[in-house]
Amino acid sequence: MKSSFFSILQRIGHAFMLPIALLPVAGLLLGIGASFTNATTIDSYGLQPLLGDGTILHALLTVMKSAGSVVFSNLPILFAVGVAMGMANKEKQVAAIAGAVGFFAMHATISAMLELNGLLAPDALPEGSLGMSVGINSLQMGVFGGVLVGLGVAALHNRFYRIELPTTFSFFGGTRFVPIITALSYMFIGILMFYIWPSLQEGIMHLGALVNRTGYAGTFIYGFIERALIPFGLHHVFYIPFWQTALGGSEIIDGISVSGAQNIFFAELASPNTQQFSVEATRFMAGKFPFYLFGIPGAALAIYHCARPEQRKLVLGLLLSATLTAVLTGITEPIEFSFLFAAPVLYVLHCVLAGLSFMLCHLFDVGVGQTFSGSLIDFILFGVLQGNPKTHWINAILIGIPLFPVYYFSFRFLILRFNFKTPGREDEGQETKLYTRQDVNAAKAQAQKGDQVSNLIVAGLGGSSNISHVDCCATRLRITVINENLVDDEMLKSSGARGVIRRGTGIQVIYGPHVTLIKSNLDDCLHNAV
Structure with a gap:
């Protein structure tokens, strides 16, 4: 039972990556577009003749901003389609279509139930309970609703995509049956969610409030767990609810209720009225930047200096490649796995320092968000270019600078003290190898x-x-x-x-x-x- 549960979780984690893979490009479009169409940025840097209203660049950047924003506005249905496709065993394209059908059917049913019960009237429900989902006025289920649809549709798809019906109805058998059973199933699920979602929503809000009440300690625990789950491949399952649902907080931005830390950040990024990004939202993201940009290079330098002299030239090339990958793209696994398997103690220390990085960024009001990872590109786009008054990005640098020697000296001491077999210190006959x-x-x-x-x-x-x-x-x-x-x-x-x-x-x-x-x-x- 336990092993089966792990297998399902790792598949869910990968299925989440399908819609998440859209976010870096969408984030770049929104980040660049929002940065250089923001009136404050234009005035601060004297860019009115180049980027002001009526210029060609302003028009192009406005289009980029809209193209990026629409992805974040429609993440629930993207998750419904992506998770259904990712969890399907075969005929994935059919599962994707069924995911969209299920999403439409569920929210249309909820909207009808709300109307029949007179709950679409103003003030009929608590503020933030309702929201628009692909043009349908429904309960504000966010990405949870999309994941619910995606997982359910995948289960229906894997069960029925090879079904054989009686000869009279054989045309509707096989893969054609999947969207049909999905529409019928999610009509009833929509009715069910009308009754149970408000209670679940209240519970989610209380859980998010509990995390927020724990303050800086809660942020430390979040950062520690997120990094500790990397070796198991389950970190996506952990952080996505904080990024995309009310678990990561809810705010009213330009009159619209927005839930989820990442959604709040990008809604604020798109808003011309944002004076400072919400630190209560970015606490779940900003902590990556100091240890990605400073801590991991410090660890890599320690591993290099601890390598045997005859191996250092080879190790330098390997570590340099892995470190640049971590800094520029935010993919840290190559460098992390280089010491995870050789010395798990180093990875535990790494998790503690990562949690500390998250906590300090929260403590010093770092309001830098991210798309997919804490890369240098994200830091420049969503920190530096937004201006220090809005993001306090300089504080992230000040936190990161001491992290470099902390990582370096602690890693070096432990490697030498316990003779850990990090790259360049392997026994005779073992290959010194990372990913190149x-x-x-x-x-x-x-x-x-x-x-x-x-x-x-x-x-x-x-x-x-x-x-x-x-x-x-x-x-x-x-x-x-x-x-x-x-x-x-x-x-x-x-x-x-x-x-x-x-x-x-x-x-x-x-x-x-x-x-x-x-x-x-x-x-x-x-x-x-x-």
């Missing part, structure tokens, strides 16, 4: 030679007949197997994996940013084996 472009080229070369990597992975997982489901995230394969006892960790590592994480039938094999290429080759290998 050479890994991608090697994987391509192996694919051209009969895809030896895929064959090793299949064999290490107990054969194609033992593989139930294959997916991937930014750096790892996420696999569900039938019999976990058939999985051979050493054979999987011989395929180039940095590590293997087991939770019953849920298996995660860590490769690095080139994992999507490995998954594509593995899919082809499994398809050919059928």
Whole structure:
């Protein structure tokens, strides 16, 4: 039961990444557009002749702002479609359409129930209870509503996409039956949610209030847990509710109720009336910047200085690549996994320092938000360009500067004191390795030679007949197997994996940013084996 639950959670975590993958681009459009159409920014930097009303650039930036804003305004339906597609076993495009159908059916039903009971009138419900969902006046369910639809539709899809109906109705069988059963099911779910969602909404608000009441200690715990879940691939499941639902707070912005820390930040970003970004919202995001931009480079430098002299040249190239990836893109797993498996104690320390970073950013009113990760790009767009009075981005730098020596000296002391086998300190015969472009080229070369990597992975997982489901995230394969006892960790590592994480039938094999290429080759290998 426990292993099955983990397998489901890791698939849900990856399914969340489908709609989340839209956010960096949408955030860039909204960030750039909102920054350079903001009247205060234009006046402060004397950009009126270039960016003022009536100029071509102002028109282009306004369009960019609108294009980015519409994504954040419609995240619930994007989650409904994305989660349904991500959780579907096969025929994913049908699940995506059914996700949209389910979302429409549920909210249209709720809207009808509200109208029948006279609850659409002003002041009939507490402020913030209602909201527009793709043009439908319904209960404000936010991304929770989208996830509810996505998970339910995926379950219906996986159950019915191969259904055979009697000859008279055979046209409506198979994949055509999925949107039909979805529409009918979510009509009844809409009725059910009309009665139970207000109570759930109240409970969510109380939980969010509890987190807020814990103040800085609560922010520390949030940051610690978010980082601690990285090795299990379940961090998305943890932080998304804070970012996208009332668990992360609710505010009225320009007369509209907005729930979720990230949604609040981007609504404030799009608003011309924002004087200062809500720190109560950005407390769930801003803490990443100091340890991403300063702490992780400090840890990398410590690992480099602790490497054996003859290995330092090789380690420098590997660590430099991984550190630049973390700083510029916010993908920290390559550098984190370099010490996670060699020295778990270092990772525990890393989680504590990450929690401290979140807490200090909250304490010093850092109001910098983010799209997907705490990268340098996000920091410039949503911190520096918004101005220090609105974001206090300088405080993030002041927090980050001392984090660099803290990471460096603590990591160096522990590595040397306990002789941890970090890169460059491996025993004789072990390879010093992180994730580089050479890994991608090697994987391509192996694919051209009969895809030896895929064959090793299949064999290490107990054969194609033992593989139930294959997916991937930014750096790892996420696999569900039938019999976990058939999985051979050493054979999987011989395929180039940095590590293997087991939770019953849920298996995660860590490769690095080139994992999507490995998954594509593995899919082809499994398809050919059928």
